[in-house]
Amino acid sequence: LEHFGSVEAIAKAKAEIFTGLEPDGVAILNADNDQYDLLRFLAHTASVPRVVSFGSRRDADIHLEQVVCHADCSCASARVLDVPVSYKIGAPGRHLVQNSLAVLGAVSLAGADLARALQPLARMKPPKGRGERHTLALANGPATLIDESYNANPASMRAAIALLGATPVERPGRRIAVLGDMLELGELSSALHQGLVRPLEEAHVDLVYCAGPMMGALWDALPPRLQGLHAPESAQLEEALLADVRPGDAIMIKGSLGSKMGPLVSALLAAYAAKQQPVRQDRVSIN
Secondary structure (H helix, E strand, C coil), X not given: CCCCCCHHHHHHHHHHHHHHCCCCCEEEEECCCCCXXXXXXXXXXXXXXXXXXXXXXXXXXXXXXXXXXXXCCEEXXXXXXXXXXXXXXXXXXXXXXXXXHHHHHHHHHCXXXXXXXXXXXXXXXXXXXXXXXXXEEECCEEEEEEEECCCCCHHHHHHHHHHHHCCCCCCCCCEEEEEECCCCCHHHHHHHHHCCHHHHHHCCCCEEEEECCCCXXXXXXXXXXXXXEEECCHHHHHHHXXXXXXXXXXXXXXXXXXXCCHHHHHHXXXXXXXXXXXXXXXXXXXX
């Protein structure tokens, strides 16, 4: 936003990719995106012969029918160009299910085996900085660390907060969000940071740590009961965060790469001899 001025301008820049599509190619577009109608129009303007939509809308060509998100996996049923499928993704998060719809649409349109494409999704693991989970070995019991530190924007921040909200905690354990600045948002930066209050409350987050000057807008908008600590730089949160972690806690760390949230993940791993959580391989069905 800082460089393009509006989401519409970003969408128009993204649409430049249509000019490189093969003459008989297909554009697969997210029907749930606010810019869907604009992108569809730009695809037709670029003479794209076929546009296929995906999302939760019932009229989407590839549409999600049901989703159940667990702490360590996601299960979904969908119709992929009129073919019903049920499958598991070996990582939690509705945003990953949304992405999988586009993947399965591409598989189907390429003429590949849709059933075979579903199998590796169950073995998927969140990569480092993008939802990787660790168990922190505290003296009196474990805590969960969710590493979302690679990057952040308003949409991915809301998705990560929802992921934290879906993570079970055993009381007196708490859900703790450790959030760094979302960069390059331009004039809308303050409003977009403040706009995280509602997602945090809806996710039943108990405590929020904030790092960076832009996160000051969120800090000021937070109810006092959610305020943990605000610091100008992420490194200044380390001592307090390490001292505050309790057994049963679920801690999610996220921010733009420039906000340097990764070292906080490393500090927790070093302090509490963490290990990566195993991914369940059992089958989960949707009725």
